Amino acid sequence: MQIDLNSDVGESFGSWTMGDDDAIMPSVSSANVACGFHAGDPSGIAATCRAAVAAGVSIGAHVGYRDLAGFGRRFLDCSPTELADDVLYQIGALEALAGAAGATVRYVKPHGALYNTIVHHEEHAQAVIDGIAAFGADLPVLLLPGSIALEKAEQAGLRGVAEAFADRGYTPEGTLVSRRDSGAVLHDEAEVAARMVRLATEGVVTAVDGSDVRVAAESICVHGDTPGAVSMAAAVRRALEDAGVTIASFA
Template identity: 70%
Template sequence: MTHIDLNADLGESFGRWTLGDDDALLEVVTSANVACGFHAGDPGVLRHACEGAAARGVVVGAQVGYRDLAGFGRRFLDLPPAELTDDVLYQIGALEGLARVAGTRVAYVKPHGALYNAIVHHEEQAAAVVEAVRSYDPTLPVLGLPGSAWLRLAEEAGLRTVQEAFADRAYTPEGTLVSRREAGAVLEDPDEIAARCVRIATEGTVTAVDGTEVAVDAASVCVHGDSPGAVRVARAVRSALEAAGVEPRPFVGAGPGA
């Protein structure tokens, strides 16, 4: 692989509560998964993130999640499919408005947190999110975990699917993410994270928690913006990729009508 997208979760501050350094991360990443106000973010925070992305040529994606500000969208909600579809539609539309004012657009959709993990296997919820994207704009690419029900159903619905890997999350032997409730679920050493990202991009593999090698065919790598030292990690990942001859490049164009 000669190029790969580097994405991060942004727009997750709320009011006087600050989470992550959006401006610094926007100097490093090529795609920004911007919160949509349900799991995190308020209108001012989201507009600022979109403006920052537009100014730097970073692609904006809608990071849709459960309506769970208190739990940061990391708690599963057993929603009726129609309600989940409407919630996702609402979030995409809200961010689209702020992105347009900022001079950019929503260019893809990525689920967040518990919703992301649920639709790896939860067929009904996966189908509900697919229906939301298809109804809103069937040309929007969707970002997700390889082998997930979410990407399979999205592809069946005619959506463009993009597989991603995680720079700073531990993997199970099955290729899914280790629960954040377990020790070691989030990696913190920048050099270790950077090295595994180079392997993902150049070899298509990642080492699982049991030491086995897991195949990962990813067009994008995610660095969590709320992780400790996220900016330092993102910079290390980008530097290591470039040193290995892998160009960080978005998987979709930026800007209105791109």
């Protein structure tokens, strides 16, 4: 058994610090590095790339809506052309900084509102895939299972990689509980670790109503910006390895 662990990193901006990138790296196999549109500044992004290289972690472009003030968590009603260009721009910027650190961008993961929007928004899903395809490196795309964007990726000849979320609650339909609702974020390390062992070994998670939901995922996201994130990520990795699951990047 093998699964990837990914985390959102590179999100500090100037004197505003978000997460602890250096501390999270030993627990993950893939790093979703902010590209400056929802978070991150060039020097911080470059430092995160160097930390990923030092830890042997794959670098992915964490592309988002152009929304620094809202941390990329607000829908932007931009045109498909503008969105595709924004995605391409972000991948290119990260590729330059990753290259300077001796690495390359290995995959793409949309962030925040963009990630959730392209589960069902056909035009924006197509725009994201168009932007990735325009980069020309056949980059895999990390997405929510059942999303329209996964279908668009397959149609474009890109590899779609489904992921699960370690510290997020699930609805009985297999979607994430809205952050506006109770049960959206889980904080108990032991509970989260046990849930992810079950996901990796059985392909199911327990929904907020107590029912079992089947989730097929090649990667697990352990958030790096929530309280106790570093400790939780380490606990998840420990539990998976103790259960005989190998941690390795899909990219």
